[in-house]
Amino acid sequence: MSGATTSAVxxxxxxxxGPWFVxxxxxxxxxxxxxxxxxxxxxxxxxLVYSLILLTVVGLVFGASIDSARNAYGYSGTALxxxxxxxxxPAVTVAIMWxxxxxxxxxxxxxxxxxxxxxVRAGSLATLLTTPLKATQIVLGKVMSRMVELSILALxxxxxLLAIRTYGGVPATNTLxxxxxxxxxxxxxxxxxxxxSIRFKRPAGPLVLSVLVIAVLTMLLPGILAILAQVPxxxxxxxxxxxxxxxxxxxxxxxxxxxxxxxxxxxxxxxxVVTQSLAAIGVTLVWWLxxxxxxCLMLRRSMRAEERVKxxxxxxxxxxxxxxxxxxxxxxxxxxxxxxxxxxxxxxxxVQAGMSREVSDRPILWRELQxxxxxxxxxxxxxxxxxxxxxxFIYYVSGLEGVQIALAIVSTVVxxxxxxxxxxxxxxxxxxxxxxxxLLTTPLxxxEIVWGKFMGGMRRLWIGPAIIMLHVxxxxxxxxxxxxxxxxxxxxxSIRRWQGGWTPDVVHPxxxxxxxxxxxxxxxxxxxxxxxxxxxxxxxxxxxxCNLALALGVWLVVxxxxxILFEGMLNSGEKIVTxxxxxxxxxxxxxxIDGCMRDESIWVRQFSFVGPDDIRVSLPAYVIGLCIxxxxxxxxxxxxxxxxxxxxxxxxxxxx
Amino acid sequence: xxxxxxxxxxxxxxxxxxxxxxDIGPGEVFGFIGPNGAGKTTTMKILSCLVQPDHGSASVAGxxxxxxxxxxxxxxxxxxxxxxxxxDLTVDEYLQFFAAAFxxxxxxxxxxxxxxxxxxxxxxxxxxxxxxxxxxxxxRLGVARVLVHDPRVLFLDEPAxxxxxxxxxxxxxLLQELGKMGKTLxxxxxxxxxxxxxxxxxxIIERGTLLYAGSIQDAYERTRARSDxxxxxxxxxxxxxxxxxxxAARLAxxxxxxxxxxxxxxxxxxxxxxxxxxSEAGSGMTGHHxxxxxxxxxxxxxxxxxxxxxxxxxxxxxxxTGAVQ
Numbered sequence: 001m002s003g004a005t006t007s008a009v010x011x012x013x014x015x016x017x018g019p020w021f022v023x024x025x026x027x028x029x030x031x032x033x034x035x036x037x038x039x040x041x042x043x044x045x046x047x048l049v050y051s052l053i054l055l056t057v058v059g060l061v062f063g064a065s066i067d068s069a070r071n072a073y074g075y076s077g078t079a080l081x082x083x084x085x086x087x088x089x090p091a092v093t094v095a096i097m098w099x100x101x102x103x104x105x106x107x108x109x110x111x112x113x114x115x116x117x118x119x120v121r122a123g124s125l126a127t128l129l130t131t132p133l134k135a136t137q138i139v140l141g142k143v144m145s146r147m148v149e150l151s152i153l154a155l156x157x158x159x160x161l162l163a164i165r166t167y168g169g170v171p172a173t174n175t176l177x178x179x180x181x182x183x184x185x186x187x188x189x190x191x192x193x194x195x196x197s198i199r200f201k202r203p204a205g206p207l208v209l210s211v212l213v214i215a216v217l218t219m220l221l222p223g224i225l226a227i228l229a230q231v232p233x234x235x236x237x238x239x240x241x242x243x244x245x246x247x248x249x250x251x252x253x254x255x256x257x258x259x260x261x262x263x264x265x266x267x268x269x270x271x272x273v274v275t276q277s278l279a280a281i282g283v284t285l286v287w288w289l290x291x292x293x294x295x296c297l298m299l300r301r302s303m304r305a306e307e308r309v310k311x312x313x314x315x316x317x318x319x320x321x322x323x324x325x326x327x328x329x330x331x332x333x334x335x336x337x338x339x340x341x342x343x344x345x346x347x348x349x350x351v352q353a354g355m356s357r358e359v360s361d362r363p364i365l366w367r368e369l370q371x372x373x374x375x376x377x378x379x380x381x382x383x384x385x386x387x388x389x390x391x392x393f394i395y396y397v398s399g400l401e402g403v404q405i406a407l408a409i410v411s412t413v414v415x416x417x418x419x420x421x422x423x424x425x426x427x428x429x430x431x432x433x434x435x436x437x438x439l440l441t442t443p444l445x446x447x448e449i450v451w452g453k454f455m456g457g458m459r460r461l462w463i464g465p466a467i468i469m470l471h472v473x474x475x476x477x478x479x480x481x482x483x484x485x486x487x488x489x490x491x492x493x494s495i496r497r498w499q500g501g502w503t504p505d506v507v508h509p510x511x512x513x514x515x516x517x518x519x520x521x522x523x524x525x526x527x528x529x530x531x532x533x534x535x536x537x538x539x540x541x542x543x544x545x546c547n548l549a550l551a552l553g554v555w556l557v558v559x560x561x562x563x564i565l566f567e568g569m570l571n572s573g574e575k576i577v578t579x580x581x582x583x584x585x586x587x588x589x590x591x592x593i594d595g596c597m598r599d600e601s602i603w604v605r606q607f608s609f610v611g612p613d614d615i616r617v618s619l620p621a622y623v624i625g626l627c628i629x630x631x632x633x634x635x636x637x638x639x640x641x642x643x644x645x646x647x648x649x650x651x652x653x654x655x656x
Numbered sequence: 657x658x659x660x661x662x663x664x665x666x667x668x669x670x671x672x673x674x675x676x677x678x679d680i681g682p683g684e685v686f687g688f689i690g691p692n693g694a695g696k697t698t699t700m701k702i703l704s705c706l707v708q709p710d711h712g713s714a715s716v717a718g719x720x721x722x723x724x725x726x727x728x729x730x731x732x733x734x735x736x737x738x739x740x741x742x743x744d745l746t747v748d749e750y751l752q753f754f755a756a757a758f759x760x761x762x763x764x765x766x767x768x769x770x771x772x773x774x775x776x777x778x779x780x781x782x783x784x785x786x787x788x789x790x791x792x793x794x795x796r797l798g799v800a801r802v803l804v805h806d807p808r809v810l811f812l813d814e815p816a817x818x819x820x821x822x823x824x825x826x827x828x829x830l831l832q833e834l835g836k837m838g839k840t841l842x843x844x845x846x847x848x849x850x851x852x853x854x855x856x857x858x859x860i861i862e863r864g865t866l867l868y869a870g871s872i873q874d875a876y877e878r879t880r881a882r883s884d885x886x887x888x889x890x891x892x893x894x895x896x897x898x899x900x901x902x903x904a905a906r907l908a909x910x911x912x913x914x915x916x917x918x919x920x921x922x923x924x925x926x927x928x929x930x931x932x933x934x935s936e937a938g939s940g941m942t943g944h945h946x947x948x949x950x951x952x953x954x955x956x957x958x959x960x961x962x963x964x965x966x967x968x969x970x971x972x973x974x975x976x977t978g979a980v981q
Contacts, residue, residue: 356748356783363756434740441734442757
């Protein structure tokens, strides 16, 4: 009998461990995650979409490059065909590498963001923490398993790169360096995602924070160093500052490799491309190590707290850390009825436990309005202080020259990123928290549910435009102050100066009216599409990624595609590209700030709709155009909300 | 109050519900029994208008679940097997939230919430965060929630799951109270003894097929009918009594006894009575007189005499064994 049992169990265990290298050094967490990630349908989708994007980019670049090569060399002869291949090869390699660079970073963050929070929500982390596994083993297992997936994605382009190497003669060194940079960036993205995943109960927050932190580490910090290098007082430190700026930025290493591949002879004065690339990989790995250690420390803290609680025989700490329905899940697994008194949390508004607020007749909207505006209080404060310090630094260093547009554009991009994930969890989180069924047994219509969720999201999203407007206002006052201290004491003088527009770096206050007009539509659309995707997709991470992809697709990928198609291949159709670019909020913000900064009367200024076929119009025409664009966005917003309401109504027989 | 006709639901190739036909009258407390994945939750979700059936029809409180889903929702309260709660609300806010969702005016909410909290014994937790409640209290809060709009029908999916013995007893008495209030209850549970105590009717479902629906007494009768013997009696003899094996042999010769076994060490007799004898004698002790007489006549001195009751677990096992392939 026992022999039969052993023989029945042993093969199953052997099978579940997989190949020796899967169940080897990194431990059981690695083996489990590799196994699970490989089986998930979402992984197959990621691979498919990744390959399709890569194929499209390569196709477009190849089409555009081969066309220009044809024009240069004509059509006859094998030698010329090979010549053309050699011309095209670097451009295709660069396109592949940059696509990989961006996609592996985003996918890495998306894979890392739910790594721990999913375990917390499922209640499995509490179980995992009771095993003899160390925090380092858990974190390393999570990271390495995701790196396996990223490596598989990186391998997708390998046959093409080999072909390019063979027929196009592209130097292998640069290609390998760029692959190394891409993988290092992916590793960092995964690790940062996991780091935030330990503290968050939902993956959308870690996803956005990961992207932002990576942007700060690899773009903002090097950018600040580069700006500092330009400050006259620091001229003596210019070289080391620029050196460190270049070291800290993998993007810069990519640019150097791109320049080398495209036969532009690299970047003068910035050293050897190989050294630079290896140094960039090294710095990225140092960042990874820092986040790895931090992640391990945080997880170890949770584990120790878990042990302490276990020795006291009460509710697991993981539940207390995660809070909410996840806490209920963990409590459910323990089956306890008398938990230790939970830590009393501060809630939004003035109301604390011990008091109850009156719920309005629109309960969904009411509850959404009770949610904190910017997540946890310490995050809001930290974010606010950092933004303020960064703004002050930039004002001080640059004196506003040329940074107005850049600041407005960066703020817009960041806020659109937030808008893309702000509402993507609104329905799927109810599903994950198992409150959706209860909600759907009420007679609330689909529209009431969707509208409440949407307005809750919009309430959290008005801060972004407000910050941009505040910046315009403050920088206006600052510039007027710099122009003459007395003017700040005399508001009429300030207004006259603004009206006259004689201070070059001051944004005219009319921008304060146009900025909301530009941002309202796109933010509303992203919030609405987030709600819709949240009803369609089961997991909030998937909804967040899809909504981000939607935003990137509409405002970045499609324009690039159209540009390559019409400009590069067909040499016509500028109007179509311009038409598509007209509602692009990033370009509109740039053009509004640009138009409002010129040294002329507001009524004679020309505002442009940016594109290959630059359209310049007067202020009234521009405002009308903005109103039409805003209307179009709001129309699309309404459509998304209707789709979401219909989706909720479908299957439950409720009113839409 | 609840009617289903040939209700069928498939998930891919899996038949979750297979032509379920069921009638539950007003005021009944109907226990829904079945193993995991039998189709209990699917049935409840269909009746709560959360899932649409592939075939068949159903009505709740006189309203068709397809055509009058909104009316159905106003007349039912559904408590899922795992209660997800909004952790950022207090108990009072949580109940207000659902009261508002059911269109109860602000003026009436406080009174209603007070009543349901009193019924569920949660008044002292009224202003505590939902997240701070124990599992048992959260389950009771779930019951309070479904009562806020005073529905006529309640669907309670595993209301006692994950609760400790005390919380289970509290939950059972609460459900009994609801039954007394005239609500129609459809309760699913794995703890069959609890269902036996509070249900008027039961339904046994396995792999989507309803195997039995009717009163508990009828289920017991059927269980007895399916077994070799109608009733089993366990007798313990005193020390001065005649040997148990001797008495068992004497009893076995009686044509009304199906089987009699004995254990001299423990001085225990186990006697299985035939169906006919049980039915002729009717229920109760009168049917056992011939056994007592037989033991005494054989020189036995009875220390204890215990007819074994058919339990719901036995009924469940008997009625489901081999029923679904």
